[in-house]
Amino acid sequence: MYDIATRRRALALVGQGRSLNAVSKQTGISRAAIRSWLTRAEPLVRNGEPCPRCRDVPGMPEDQEAYAYLLGLYLGDGCLSEHRRGVHCLRIACADAWPGLIDACEAAMRAVRPDNSVCRVQKQGCVSVASSSKHWPCLFPQHGPGRKHERRIVLEAWQQQIVDEHPWEFVRGLIHSDGCRITNWTTRLVGGVPKRYEYPRYFFTNVSEDIRRLFTDTLDMLGVEWTQCVRGGSPYNISVARRASVGLMDAHVGPKH
Numbered sequence: 126m127y128d129i130a131t132r133r134r135a136l137a138l139v140g141q142g143r144s145l146n147a148v149s150k151q152t153g154i155s156r157a158a159i160r161s162w163l164t165r166a167e168p169l170v171r172n173g174e175p176c177p178r179c180r181d182v183p184g185m186p187e188d189q190e191a192y193a194y195l196l197g198l199y200l201g202d203g204c205l206s207e208h209r210r211g212v213h214c215l216r217i218a219c220a221d222a223w224p225g226l227i228d229a230c231e232a233a234m235r236a237v238r239p240d241n242s243v244c245r246v247q248k249q250g251c252v253s254v255a256s257s258s259k260h261w262p263c264l265f266p267q268h269g270p271g272r273k274h275e276r277r278i279v280l281e282a283w284q285q286q287i288v289d290e291h292p293w294e295f296v297r298g299l300i301h302s303d304g305c306r307i308t309n310w311t312t313r314l315v316g317g318v319p320k321r322y323e324y325p326r327y328f329f330t331n332v333s334e335d336i337r338r339l340f341t342d343t344l345d346m347l348g349v350e351w352t353q354c355v356r357g358g359s360p361y362n363i364s365v366a367r368r369a370s371v372g373l374m375d376a377h378v379g380p381k382h
Contacts, residue, residue, distance in 0.1 A: 130181060135159050176260035185283060186264065191236035193291035196265070196284065197298020198230055200336050205261055205268040213261045213268070216246075217254045217302070225382035226301050230254045233298075237264065274333035292343050293377040299340050304329040306380040309366075326366040327374050330356070337363060349373055 131154070138148045145156045177184040186192040195217075202218045215234070219227045227245065234243045234256045246253040262268050266284075269276050280288065288295045300306075310323045331337050337353075341363060344351050349370045354362035365374055 132162055136162060176258075176263050178263035179260065183283070185287065186237055188236040189287045190291045190294050191233040192264070193287050193294035194229070194298040195233040195237055196288070197295045197300075198233070198302045199265055199298075200267070200273070200278070200333075200339070201299055201302020201304075201331065203265075203302070205265060208257065211259050212257050213259065214255055214257045215261045215265070218248075218251050219254055220251050223301075223381040227252050227254060229301070273336065274331075278333055278335035278339070280339065288339075288343060289346070292347055296340070296343055296347070296374075297378045299329060299331075299336075300327065300374075300378050301381055303331045306374070306378075324366070324368075325371050325375070326364060327371065327378070328354075328365075329363040330361050332359075332361055337361075347373065 131152070135148055135152050135154055136159075138151065139145065139159065143151075145159050148154070148159055149156045177186055198217050199215070204216050205213045206216070207213050217230050217234075219230055231243050231245070231254050234241075234254060238256060238258055238260070241256050241258045243254065243256045246255055266281055267273070267278050304327060306325060306327050308323050308325050310321055312319045312321050314320070329337070329340050331340070341351055341353075344363075344365070349365060350367045351370070352364050352366070353360050354364050356362050365371060
């Protein structure tokens with residue numbers, strides 16, 4: 126296996142008119158390997174810059190707003206699985222009840238990796254939005270063996286910079302994956318007569334303490350008040366119920382659709 130910089134260098138030498146034999150002697154790469162790079166339809170040959178993180182100087186995803194949203198979806202309901210030759214498939218599970226969410230997820234995948242196809246796989250009660258690429262692990266370095274809540278989840282500096290610049294898209298992705306907007310109600314006696322009051326609130330539920338902290342740290346940055354609720358003896362729920370904070374969430378996130 127050769128890294129992308131090595132492949133580019135070899136192909137550039139061939140592009141200068143040098144023979145495969147000369148390039149092979151200069152670089153130490155076999156002629157068969159160089160020939161396969163010239164004839165195989167790979168993103169490296171077609172586009173030159175297959176992944177912003179794989180450049181000599183790693184860069185940011187071109188559509189950072191879409192990436193922030195997709196990052197939230199991935200941390201909530203996403204997974205990466207390896208296939209042959211280092212290709213990884215990114216899958217985001219989206220409930221059938223929210224067709225707008227399915228469309229938004231697909232649009233974000235296409236925006237982040239425009240050269241890769243995206244498909245929808247129907248399962249019982251949900252759609253798995255999926256796309257395969259060798260570069261998904263570059264874009265989601267939180268990938269690793271086991272479940273997310275069983276390993277440390279920390280954003281890299283470049284990811285945190287994107288979240289800081291597009292915090293609402295990140296929050297929206299987390300809510301759209303592991304959150305919801307519901308309407309609670311209670312009754313009060315008014316003049317001796319019980320009166321029903323309804324009020325909206327947002328919930329975010331995730332087993333990973335690290336992912337919950339990423340959510341609440343971003344809410345703190347946005348001025349959204351939150352509380353931690355205990356469910357089944359475990360603090361898996363984050364609640365946003367204050368009227369002003371719910372108003373902010375409604376303006377920037379809104380219910381799933």
